[in-house]
Amino acid sequence: AQSVSQHNHHVILSEAASLELGCNYSYGGTVNLFWYVQYPGQHLQLLLKYFSGDPLVKGIKGFEAEFIKSKFSFNLRKPSVQWSDTAEYFCAVKNTGGGNKLTFGTGTQLKVEL
Amino acid sequence: GAVVSQHPSRVICKSGTSVKIECRSLDFQATTMFWYRQFPKQSLMLMATSNEGSKATYEQGVEKDKFLINHASLTLSTLTVTSAHPEDSSFYICSAPGHRDTGELFFGEGSRLTVL
Numbered sequence: 001a002q003s004v005s006q007h008n009h010h011v012i013l014s015e016a017a018s019l020e021l022g023c024n025y026s027y028g029g030t031v032n033l034f035w036y037v038q039y040p041g042q043h044l045q046l047l048l049k050y051f052s053g054d055p056l057v058k059g060i061k062g063f064e065a066e067f068i069k070s071k072f073s074f075n076l077r078k079p080s081v082q083w084s085d086t087a088e089y090f091c092a093v094k095n096t097g098g099g100n101k102l103t104f105g106t107g108t109q110l111k112v113e114l
Numbered sequence: 115g116a117v118v119s120q121h122p123s124r125v126i127c128k129s130g131t132s133v134k135i136e137c138r139s140l141d142f143q144a145t146t147m148f149w150y151r152q153f154p155k156q157s158l159m160l161m162a163t164s165n166e167g168s169k170a171t172y173e174q175g176v177e178k179d180k181f182l183i184n185h186a187s188l189t190l191s192t193l194t195v196t197s198a199h200p201e202d203s204s205f206y207i208c209s210a211p212g213h214r215d216t217g218e219l220f221f222g223e224g225s226r227l228t229v230l
Contacts, residue, residue, distance in 0.1 A: 009155070032217055043118075044207070044221040051217060090158070094217070101148070102219060106157040 002027035004093050006105035013081050013112050021076040021108050023065075023091030033074040034092040034102065035065055044090065050074065061085070086112045116142045116212040120222035127198055128230055134194045135225045137164075137208030143188035144210035148219070149181075152205040164191040164208075198229040 007022040025031065035047040048059025055067040065076045074091060091105040117140040127133050137147055145166045150158040162183050163171040170183035180202075182194040195202050205226050209219040 004157075034218075036221075043223050044209075046218050049217060101160060101163065103160070104150075104158040106155070 002031075002093055002095055002103050004091055004103050004105035006089075006091050006108050008108045009106065010109045011111070013110070015083055015112055015114055016080045017112075019076070019078040019081045019085070019110070021089055021091075021110070023074045023076065023105055024072050025074070025091075025093045025103075026072065027093060027095055030096045032094045032096060033065075033067060034094070035059065035063070035074075035076050036090045036092060036104075037087050038090070039087045047076070047089070081110075081112050083112050083114055086110060116140075116210070116220045118144075118208060118210050118220045118222040120206075120208055120225050122225060123223060124226045124228075126228045126230065129199055130197055132194055132196045133198055133227060134192055135206055135208075135227075137191045137193070137210075137222050139189045139210050139220075142210075142212060144191075145188060147185065147191040147208055147210045149183060149191075149193050150207045150209065152207060152224075158207060161193075161206075166191075195227065198227070200229045203227055203229045 003026045005024045033050040036044045037047045038044045048057050050057045050067045058064045063078050067074050089108045092102040094102050119138045121136045147164040149161045151161050152158045160173050161176045164183045164185040166185040172178045185191045205224050207224040209221045
């Protein structure tokens with residue numbers, strides 16, 4: 001069975017600091033990779049996704065993630081965070097033979113301080 | 115983007131009663147919906163896949179008689195927690211693939227169940 005690990009459970013940053021959230025997955029086959037974000041009091045929403053092609057993908061609000069197949073990783077990055085980025089971030093993996101079933105990581109709570 | 119709505123957002127019930135949670139796709143049709151459960155400080159755990167017109171597919175370890183799922187139409191799936199107990203208290207979230215096959219799931223706002 002596939003699994004997803006997010007190493008940072010809580011991250012606190014000051015505005016303008018750079019962000020990198022780790023995500024590793026365990027599955028030997030072809031995968032689709034996602035980062036979802038949940039702002040306080042709101043639905044989970046898609047931040048970015050990787051299906052194929054350029055392993056560096058750009059999402060909304062200045063976020064990007066890099067798929068490194070050899071490391072089974074899909075880390076999320078943002079060069080300069082804002083207070084409004086305070087949210088919970090979930091990495092998710094879907095194996096391409098498994099329909100639309102997503103396996104989620106445990107989430108990372110990001111707090112950005114002014 | 116596509117909108118998925120859940121109702122109720124919060125429910126408190128007595129132990130032994132049953133609670134129904136609705137999940138609706140508001141502007142698209144969903145032949146498949148997914149029900150997740152989220153424990154505090156933990157990941158979203160897939161409970162079951164709801165299929166319009168056929169039985170739901172449950173994940174290993176999920177009691178199908180406990181968590182009844184009915185996909186009544188192309189826009190509605192319901193999760194009924196039967197004979198609820200305090201350990202069933204949790205945050206339940208539904209999701210559905212969008213009307214375009216982008217691989218993206220759209221999530222409801224979640225339903226917080228508290229069983230006294």
